[in-house]
Amino acid sequence: MNDVGGHVSARVSGPDILLRCRGADEEGILFTRDDQIGRFSSVGADGRNSELMPPIESPIHTAIYAARPDVRAVVHAHAPGSLLCGLTGIDVLPVRAYDYGPIRLVLEGVPTYESAALVDRPERAAALVATLGQKNACLMRGHGIVTTGTTVREATMRAIAYENAARMTWRLETSGRATIPMSEEEIVDSGGQGLTRSAATVNGSWFEWSWRYYRRLLAERDAGRMVPVDKGWP
Numbered sequence: 641m642n643d644v645g646g647h648v649s650a651r652v653s654g655p656d657i658l659l660r661c662r663g664a665d666e667e668g669i670l671f672t673r674d675d676q677i678g679r680f681s682s683v684g685a686d687g688r689n690s691e692l693m694p695p696i697e698s699p700i701h702t703a704i705y706a707a708r709p710d711v712r713a714v715v716h717a718h719a720p721g722s723l724l725c726g727l728t729g730i731d732v733l734p735v736r737a738y739d740y741g742p743i744r745l746v747l748e749g750v751p752t753y754e755s756a757a758l759v760d761r762p763e764r765a766a767a768l769v770a771t772l773g774q775k776n777a778c779l780m781r782g783h784g785i786v787t788t789g790t791t792v793r794e795a796t797m798r799a800i801a802y803e804n805a806a807r808m809t810w811r812l813e814t815s816g817r818a819t820i821p822m823s824e825e826e827i828v829d830s831g832g833q834g835l836t837r838s839a840a841t842v843n844g845s846w847f848e849w850s851w852r853y854y855r856r857l858l859a860e861r862d863a864g865r866m867v868p869v870d871k872g873w874p
């Protein structure tokens with residue numbers, strides 16, 4: 641999620657949430673600092689204060705928390721692969737049997753919110769929440785994605801998993817070659833492993849080890865040893 645825009649939030653207690661805000665010296669979500677994270681009520685007030693400016697699309701977060709008591713974290717990103725697939729009406733494919741995260745999302749279902757307009761007011765947020773339903777991810781056609789989770793790690797890893805699958809799908813669709821899709825049986829067999837083993841263990845471990853992988857990539861980048869950039873993507 642290396643776009644300038646996008647935001648992450650987490651429910652902390654009661655109606656209070658932590659929300660990634662904008663600062664005067666904004667450098668984009670990839671370079672978020674602790675002092676850009678504000679604590680706001682997700683009910684009633686719009687959360688604005690003199691120090692931090694909540695994103696214009698903060699209704700995405702407040703509406704989801706109001707409708708979904710099970711959700712404790714929300715990610716909204718303007719991810720390019722998801723954007724390209726959404727704008728061209730290409731269904732994001734589960735293309736790798738070993739890629740547990742995207743396959744789980746496909747099995748759970750990822751609905752499409754059809755409006756590309758900024759979700760900057762309650763009516764639009766309500767429509768987005770209605771489309772999301774009880775799912776954990778929603779494609780926003782011409783705009784990006786929103787994912788949810790019980791932790792920031794879960795919501796973040798779902799967003800990355802979906803975006804990676806979207807980028808792979810886009811490359812396949814624009815390769816000029818016919819794609820041989822995974823069969824329904826293969827999809828269920830791959831993604832269903834979490835059901836036949838211990839669902840909690842597999843789910844938890846996938847989110848955890850994937851999170852640690854991306855955290856390590858950032859550490860390596862900061863140490864100047866490698867740059868975790870998918871070249872060719874903004």
Ligand SMILES: [Zn+2]
Pocket residue numbers: 645646697716717718758759783784
């Ligand atoms: Zn947006």
